[in-house]
Amino acid sequence: QDSTTWRVQSHWPSSSSSYEDSLVRIKNVIEERTDGRVKLKLYPAGALFKAQQTFDAVKRGTIQMGTIAPAYAQNQMSLAGIASGLPFAFRNVWEVAYFHKNLGFEDMLREEAAEEGIYWSTDKVYPTEMVVDRPIESMEDFEGLKIRSSGALQTFLTEAGASASYIPGGELYTALSSGVVDGAHWGAAQGAASMSLYEVAKYHVKPALNIAGTDVFIINQKALDKLSPEDAKTVKDALNEQFWVRTNEYLYKEQLALAGAMEKDGVKITELPPEVQKKLTEVAQASWEEQGERSDKAAEALDKVKKMLTRLGYLDSDA
Amino acid sequence: MRVFTGFINGITRLNDWIGRAVALLIFVMFAVLLLGVLYRYALDAPRVWTTELTQFVFGFYAVMSGGYVMAHRGHVNVDLLYSALPLRARAVLDVLTSSLFFLFMVTLLYYGGIIAWESVDSMETSYSAWNPPVWPFKIAIPVAAFLLLMQGIAKLVEDIAIAVGAIDGPLDAPADADKEEAA
Amino acid sequence: MSIELTTLLFFGALLFFLVLGLPLTFVLGGVSVVFLYFTWGIDSFYLVASQIWGTMESFTLVAIPLFVFMAMILERTGVAKSLYRMMYLWWGGTRGGLAIGTVFICAVFAAMCGISGAAVVAMGTIALPSMLERGYDKHMALGAINIGGGLGILIPPSIIMILYSLITGVSVGQMFAAGILPGILLVVLVAIYVLVRCYFQPHLAPALPPEERGDWPEKFRALGAVLLPILIVVMVLGSIMAGVTTPTEAAAMGVLGALISAAVYRKFTWTLIKEASLRTFSLTGMIMWILFAAHAFSAAYQSMDAQAMIEGWMQAIPGGPWGTIIAMQVILFLMAMVLDPVGIMLITLPVFMPIVEALGFDPIWFGILFVINMEIGYMTPPFGFNLFYLKGVVPSSITMQDIYRSVLPYVLVGIVGLAIIMIFPQIATWLPDLVF
Numbered sequence: 013q014d015s016t017t018w019r020v021q022s023h024w025p026s027s028s029s030s031y032e033d034s035l036v037r038i039k040n041v042i043e044e045r046t047d048g049r050v051k052l053k054l055y056p057a058g059a060l061f062k063a064q065q066t067f068d069a070v071k072r073g074t075i076q077m078g079t080i081a082p083a084y085a086q087n088q089m090s091l092a093g094i095a096s097g098l099p100f101a102f103r104n105v106w107e108v109a110y111f112h113k114n115l116g117f118e119d120m121l122r123e124e125a126a127e128e129g130i131y132w133s134t135d136k137v138y139p140t141e142m143v144v145d146r147p148i149e150s151m152e153d154f155e156g157l158k159i160r161s162s163g164a165l166q167t168f169l170t171e172a173g174a175s176a177s178y179i180p181g182g183e184l185y186t187a188l189s190s191g192v193v194d195g196a197h198w199g200a201a202q203g204a205a206s207m208s209l210y211e212v213a214k215y216h217v218k219p220a221l222n223i224a225g226t227d228v229f230i231i232n233q234k235a236l237d238k239l240s241p242e243d244a245k246t247v248k249d250a251l252n253e254q255f256w257v258r259t260n261e262y263l264y265k266e267q268l269a270l271a272g273a274m275e276k277d278g279v280k281i282t283e284l285p286p287e288v289q290k291k292l293t294e295v296a297q298a299s300w301e302e303q304g305e306r307s308d309k310a311a312e313a314l315d316k317v318k319k320m321l322t323r324l325g326y327l328d329s330d331a
Numbered sequence: 332m333r334v335f336t337g338f339i340n341g342i343t344r345l346n347d348w349i350g351r352a353v354a355l356l357i358f359v360m361f362a363v364l365l366l367g368v369l370y371r372y373a374l375d376a377p378r379v380w381t382t383e384l385t386q387f388v389f390g391f392y393a394v395m396s397g398g399y400v401m402a403h404r405g406h407v408n409v410d411l412l413y414s415a416l417p418l419r420a421r422a423v424l425d426v427l428t429s430s431l432f433f434l435f436m437v438t439l440l441y442y443g444g445i446i447a448w449e450s451v452d453s454m455e456t457s458y459s460a461w462n463p464p465v466w467p468f469k470i471a472i473p474v475a476a477f478l479l480l481m482q483g484i485a486k487l488v489e490d491i492a493i494a495v496g497a498i499d500g501p502l503d504a505p506a507d508a509d510k511e512e513a514a
Numbered sequence: 515m516s517i518e519l520t521t522l523l524f525f526g527a528l529l530f531f532l533v534l535g536l537p538l539t540f541v542l543g544g545v546s547v548v549f550l551y552f553t554w555g556i557d558s559f560y561l562v563a564s565q566i567w568g569t570m571e572s573f574t575l576v577a578i579p580l581f582v583f584m585a586m587i588l589e590r591t592g593v594a595k596s597l598y599r600m601m602y603l604w605w606g607g608t609r610g611g612l613a614i615g616t617v618f619i620c621a622v623f624a625a626m627c628g629i630s631g632a633a634v635v636a637m638g639t640i641a642l643p644s645m646l647e648r649g650y651d652k653h654m655a656l657g658a659i660n661i662g663g664g665l666g667i668l669i670p671p672s673i674i675m676i677l678y679s680l681i682t683g684v685s686v687g688q689m690f691a692a693g694i695l696p697g698i699l700l701v702v703l704v705a706i707y708v709l710v711r712c713y714f715q716p717h718l719a720p721a722l723p724p725e726e727r728g729d730w731p732e733k734f735r736a737l738g739a740v741l742l743p744i745l746i747v748v749m750v751l752g753s754i755m756a757g758v759t760t761p762t763e764a765a766a767m768g769v770l771g772a773l774i775s776a777a778v779y780r781k782f783t784w785t786l787i788k789e790a791s792l793r794t795f796s797l798t799g800m801i802m803w804i805l806f807a808a809h810a811f812s813a814a815y816q817s818m819d820a821q822a823m824i825e826g827w828m829q830a831i832p833g834g835p836w837g838t839i840i841a842m843q844v845i846l847f848l849m850a851m852v853l854d855p856v857g858i859m860l861i862t863l864p865v866f867m868p869i870v871e872a873l874g875f876d877p878i879w880f881g882i883l884f885v886i887n888m889e890i891g892y893m894t895p896p897f898g899f900n901l902f903y904l905k906g907v908v909p910s911s912i913t914m915q916d917i918y919r920s921v922l923p924y925v926l927v928g929i930v931g932l933a934i935i936m937i938f939p940q941i942a943t944w945l946p947d948l949v950f
């Protein structure tokens with residue numbers, strides 16, 4: 013019996029919980045449900061391609077499948093910015109899940125990815141949260157922070173008054189422990205724990221900087237089309253199911269990781285003071301507009317976000 | 332014969348000249364890094380561009396060195412067997428092994444070209460807070476591969492000339508700091 | 515074709531073309547292309563170019579040109595020469611004193627720099643001529659630089675340790691702490707080896723004749739030579755520890771210190787700076803093109819399902835827990851002869867770590883064994899990065915054969931160190947347990 017093997021480049025290192033829980037899970041599910049007709053050969057982060065090049069590699073068909081963060085598709089997809097997460101927009105993970113799956117954002121992403129010959133399927137939704145080495149009790153505290161950040165959040169934090177600079181992942185721990193920076197975000201609790209950040213930064217900051225579908229599966233459309241219609245459907249269904257399974261499981265594991273950090277490293281949760289939250293919200297809302305300007309589709313998606321936030325009562329209807 | 336030596340010397344001089352210019356970028360990396368530290372530590376106002384600029388300048392500097400290093404015979408090899416052989420035998424050997432060199436360089440030229448072209452085509456930027464264009468740095472890959480390839484062709488021509496006995500030995504590499512070092 | 519056979523052909527081809535004298539970077543790049551053609555087809559060549567771009571984007575490598583530049587300035591201004599003259603005056607009576615001093619300076623360098631490579635090139639430029647001038651045996655001198663140059667990944671900060679932590683999930687801080695004593699142990703072992711060897715064979719590292727050892731006033735005047743190097747160490751290490759800079763940025767502080775030294779020595783001329791920058795460009799280019807191709811080579815090898823082979827081997831190993839650990843070391847040692855540490859990590863650790871933990875061994879301790887093994891790998895023929903970097907700076911009278919031969923005793927010293935830490939895990943685990 014004929015079987016197809018897909019090469020899958022991950023952006024997770026093999027120790028990341030998502031490598032086992034997301035990638036190995038989907039491999040097992042797909043292989044079992046297609047009776048072994050579709051096999052996945054997994055490669056951990058960086059083995060074949062750097063994360064930033066995985067989108068191109070899948071698009072070209074050098075590999076058939078990959079996992080990425082939407083940020084790595086910024087140049088090819090105008091919706092990638094919104095998919096990476098608008099700062100201080102949604103407040104709960106379930107809201108973003110609803111936005112993706114019930115309000116059609118996932119379909120919009122798929123449509124745009126299809127233009128690049130790629131099938132897009134979000135793995136899960138989760139928050140991005142900061143860890144800092146001191147409590148933040150006032151606006152002065154916040155403005156005095158040097159934060160390691162990247163991408164859109166770097167601009168956002170800087171505009172809100174903190175000093176956000178970029179430091180490569182390989183130097184983050186050293187920088188945080190010596191005081192080159194006072195805080196950083198690397199995913200949320202599980203991410204921070206994987207980088208040993210809690211050893212040197214004891215305060216976990218709430219609320220989240222953003223909540224988004226930050227992990228994504230991408231498949232080369234031609235590779236998908238080569239499968240029998242039933243097998244292709246099985247793969248797509250498995251990915252859809254994965255979204256719900258993993259989003260919920262990840263939330264659970266976030267809490268476990270945070271509880272573990274509090275227990276083991278003496279980490280405390282610090283809630284940003286209202287004045288800081290107010291300032292961050294103002295700056296955030298101005299920054300959203302830039303994302304909307306990237307294309308008609310992006311404008312449409314931003315409009316959807318705003319409507320939903322208004323209905324939820326987070327946004328004044330005139331905003 | 333003069334055409335050949337002219338060609339070889341011309342390529343070598345081109346790579347030497349480009350190398351001498353690119354080598355100065357070390358000062359840019361040094362200065363920008365220090366400036367970054369100054370902004371972040373002394374002025375408490377980190378600039379978004381310092382780390383990224385250093386990184387891109389470094390990538391450019393590193394990849395563009397290929398032709399210069401080859402022109403100065405600085406790519407290191409194992410000389411176990413090599414040092415025991417007479418000049419002409421070495422030249423013959425180099426002609427044979429150069430096939431691997433050309434495979435590597437043609438691959439880099441072509442696929443580096445694709446990477447660069449895709450980047451230019453979409454006017455790729457880095458999407459960091461600074462968000463600079465990335466394509467000028469990606470173009471450096473095929474350009475560097477081309478310069479190395481030309482230097483490799485020059486070496487091939489020279490090796491063939493030595494192998495058939497048209498010239499007695501390698502033409503001199505341009506005088507530079509390397510030579511003074513070895514002296 | 516089985517992965518075992520492919521592996522044999524892959525590394526066989528590497529060895530074959532290396533021996534024929536093609537430069538390492540072209541061998542690695544060319545062999546990658548050929549093998550990708552036979553495994554994945556022409557489309558996969560994209561991977562080679564893509565790895566080059568990935569390497570161009572590695573910020574932490576910026577430390578290489580900066581530290582090399584620092585060394586080139588120090589060498590040209592005479593700072594390095596004065597330093598070695600001072601060491602010779604004070605240590606002249608001790609046979610092998612300069613070699614031990616060199617390894618000590620390497621250890622200080624290692625504390626300033628998170629990667630290997632820069633130190634080898636720097637010390638090859640600074641230390642080698644000083645030792646050869648004073649009649650040191652070239653193998654003794656070359657080997658000391660080779661083993662010292664690899665200390666950068668064992669003595670914190672260390673990028674390899676951070677990667678190890680990321681892949682295995684252990685604490686970075688504990689890894690850093692765990693590396694300190696083993697780093698010192700290796701320095702001590704090298705010192706013992708040099709002293710014992712030179713005691714029996716004085717001609718390898720001659721002592722300074724008593725009449726040339728200088729009187730006390732001269733010795734103290736010579737001490738001034740350490741001031742500027744110490745200033746540089748303070749600037750680099752101080753700015754890392756005080757939280758002023760990251761380790762990579764600290765390399766720029768090193769350059770600043772070197773420029774200040776040049777000014778103090780009244781050698782701050784455009785000619786000197788230009789020459790130093792050109793030489794830096796050559797050496798960085800040599801290193802970076804090896805890395806470009808090595809990363810492509812590693813990716814090409816991983817594409818061939820190398821991990822499955824390791825998995826297969828691990829299931830076939832007899833001898834209980836310790837047999838397994840020793841077998842792992844042997845596999846790492848063999849792989850380190852032909853692959854770069856990051857590639858080895860990605861291939862082996864996902865297979866090794868679950869086994870190590872299931873057998874009840876401390877992953878921090880195993881990490882130190884891993885790093886020492888990689889350090890040894892930097893200097894094992896045929897393809898150890900340090901060997902080639904060193905070849906790039908030595909005078910043409912020194913051949914690759916000399917360099918290959920020079921490392922043998924030092925590889926044994928490294929293996930002894932590895933064994934000691936296997937037998938006495940406390941050397942690695944005591945400090946992290948104390949601190950955390």
Ligand code: NA
Pocket residue numbers: 623624625626627628629665666667668669670671672
């Ligand atoms: Na180090």
Ligand code: NA
Pocket residue numbers: 850851852853890891892893894895896897898899
């Ligand atoms: Na090696």
